Amino acid sequence: MSTDDVYALMARSQELPYGEARTVLVEDALRRAEAAGDDVLAFHVRIRLTDAYRYGGEPAKAFATFSRTLADHDRDPGRYDEAHGLLWQMKAIVSSLTLFPEIPLDRTYAVLDDMERRYKAGGHSLQAVYHYRNVVARHVGDGTADEWYLKWRAAERDELSDCQGCDPTGMARHLIEAGRHEEALEVAAPVLDAQLNCNEQPQSIQTTLLPVYLRTGRAEQAADVHRRAYRVHRTRLADLTDIAEHLQFCAVTGNEARGLEILQRHLGWLDRAPSAYADMCFSAAAGLLLRRLTAAGHGAATVRRPAAGGRPAADVPVAELGAELAERATGLAARFDARNGTSHQGDQVRATLAAEPVTGFLPLAAHHRRPAAQAPAPEPAPRDDFASVDDLDELLDTGDRCRRRKDVPGMRAAWRRFDAVAGTAEPTPLQRARRLDARGFEHAVGGDGAEAAAAWEEAARMFGELGDQTRRHRTLGRLGAVRHDLGDEGGLDLMNAAADHFAAHPGEPTDLASALLRLTAAHLRADRPADALAALDRVAADEVPDLAGELWYLRGQALLMSGEADDGIAALRRSAELARASDDPEEIAAPALQLARALARRRDAPDEETLALLDEALAAMPGPSPMRAAALAERGASLISLDRPADGVPDLVEAIAEWTAEGMHENAVHLRVDLAGGYLSTDRPLEAAETAEEVLQALPESGGDADPAVHHARRRATLILAHAQKQLREEGAAETFTSLADDAARDGEHDAEAHFRYEAADVLTDLDMDAAAAERYAEAAEAYEKAGDPYGVVRARRRAAVCLMWSGDLDAAGPAMETARAALAGLPPDNEPARIWETALVSYEQARILARTGGLGEAAAQASAAIDGFTALDASDAAEEATRLLEDIKSALG
Structure with missing residues (x-):
């Protein structure tokens, strides 16, 4: 068993978001490292597996991998040397231990004490230790949380403190639970405008601040952060507790319909909830939402519960499901309280289930608002002339x-x-x-x-x-x-x-x-x-x-x-x-x-x-x-077609609101397509994406006998969604572009198919998912061949080869670039500048691959050819870049 396989699997896993697919690859890498007998490599893979379990929604599995790596390190620190990483992971382990009522509280305190001992021994600040003592105290509700909070705030930050986004998030949570909303906002304020690239930020601090915004008269900010944060959380099983907060937000802001959509999307996750705590929080928030829907007269409506564990899928009435989930939440809370020796978790669940609206209907987007109610016309006064007739x-x-x-x-x-x-x-x-x-x-x-x-x-x-x-x-x-x-x-x-x-x-x-x-x-x-x-x-x-x-x-x-x-x-x-x-x-x-x-x-x-x-x-x-x-709809669409989207969007927003108020939902749905396009044209990709998704949710799936207008609306909305997701740097953009490509392929539109597959590859490249991007570029090349576009074939094959190089698969990169070079023969002879340009690009990229695989002599020849081609076209910047590459190759040749 080669350790090269382990490194290849780990490299592939890094391209995937945290979740089941990534975890499976890391688990496979660990099995191969153990089979190869490389204990040190297995140690480092096991550390990465701990992260994969935590962020992938399986924190209970992280206990075993963390305990093993910590024991290995303690046994031979010189050989198993990753002390900083282990001390960093210890914080999350402490927090995770509280999430399972079957784990005795003494064990959590023991790990905290061990964490403090190790931090002191390493000469580290105890800031993070105080932080997580506060986390445990807040969970238990034993009255010591404020004491630990003050120590946490006073201690000096160091390299083991949580990041600049997560640390204030924890502080804000403490203050919010204490009812100190303005202070929470002050703590969080410096972070809100910062560029955060932590796996948990900025969506975590945005979610934390939802009740602050609601209770301090900042309703529009609450709506905005709900939309932004939930969009990230909704793809992550590990974030089920955060999703519960968004569910509760919808229930107390008059957005029960939106809340029901969220519940339906994530109800199946309860069967594989990351922890009993996440299960409890989600069940409680869902119970609140369903209680409000039942009180509004919708108790007989149904929610589709997915099949799981031998249980068939079923449509469950809102009232019945609400009662079931409320009982589930209170039952879990009772288990936590029995373990903790307090009533704190039960009190919180009961408060959630009984929560009342914080505000009236809060529009989550401009076109969701309800037009101001027209005052009823006053009853006319009796006419004097009629009174005498x-x-x-x-x-x-x-x-x-x-x-x-x-x-x-x-x-x-x-x-x-x-x-x-x-x-x-x-x-x-x-x-x-x-x-x-x-x-x-x-x-x-x-x-x-x-x-x-x-x-x-x-x-x-x-x-x-x-x-x-x-x-x-x-x-x-x-x-x-x-x-x-x-x-x-x-x-x-x-x-x-x-x-x-x-x-x-x-x-x-x-x-x-x-x-x-x-x-x-x-x-x-x-x-x-x-x-x-x-x-x-x-x-x-x-x-x-x-x-x-x-x-x-x-x-x-x-x-x-x-x-x-x-x-x-x-x-x-x-x-x-x-x-x-x-x-x-x-x-x-x-x-x-x-x-x-x-x-x-x-x-x-x-x-x-x-x-x-x-x-x-x-x-x-x-x-x-x-x-x-x-008339508003017509004027809005007209202004957008005249390239005045900023003027047209307000008209479309108003029209949708009025049509919705009149019960003309079909008109409103189709107009949302224009609105989504207007948002995209005004650099508002979040609004564009959400509006396009509303259209796709409302319109039936396009089939062979679909209404042409519906088919066109769905396809246009999907295209807008894809570009909006791309601007938001969402991985889902690649999937959306691929779905457009598949539709185009079914319709025999190979030029469109090629374009969309190329777009999907571009998205993956921008996200550094190079192996997947290489596959999409190769598919695009095949579609370009069907469409009769030789330039597209060359570009797509060249980009596929480069992505293979970046992914570390050099064995495949070289042959892939040869297919790009072979495709140059298909370029039409009547456009010599284009032929020279594409040939020079292939030569340049081929030189880079050859330089990495050790073919330095051939690499130098290809770099020289690229210089000649770029120079012939007066492309000075490209020629200079190729010249630098040639100099690096010659330097390596000695």
């Missing part, structure tokens, strides 16, 4: 006039006066029918289509019995429209019958026009533009000036749907001109919005006229409404 016909006529002017308060006031007078004066049958017809309007204005239909059906019957065909067909037209909106295609027959009646029996000019407008609108909603135009052709706009704007508006829509863009735009222009004289906000806004959309599509891009029309529509509608949301 006792004539029932006059009151009915007044109500109709108010209705036609869209004076809803006046309409209702007149009809209320009618009802009051009718209580003492018996209405005639016609008056009763008219009042029932008016009742239909009241229901329609209130949004109750079914009740409106019932009222109008009865009113039409009564008008028919009275022989009043004019009023009967007016009512039948309205009845047909509402029935059609309710999904009854028979409503179309009623609207046609009304239009035909008024065409054959002319009365008031608006009777026929109104009937045809209803019919036209129904045809447009059913995507029948030809039928809509046929209906509109039966009435001339100049014959009904009061309805002319609406007639032109509907004609414009029908023409656009028919593909007659120029005529449609002209009709909408006419409608917009007429609407400007109106005092109805929607009548002004609708044609302006539709005209803006039509112009943007016609010109392939928005322009200043488009924006002016959208401004006009928004100015007409100052309060929240679906049409205002649509």
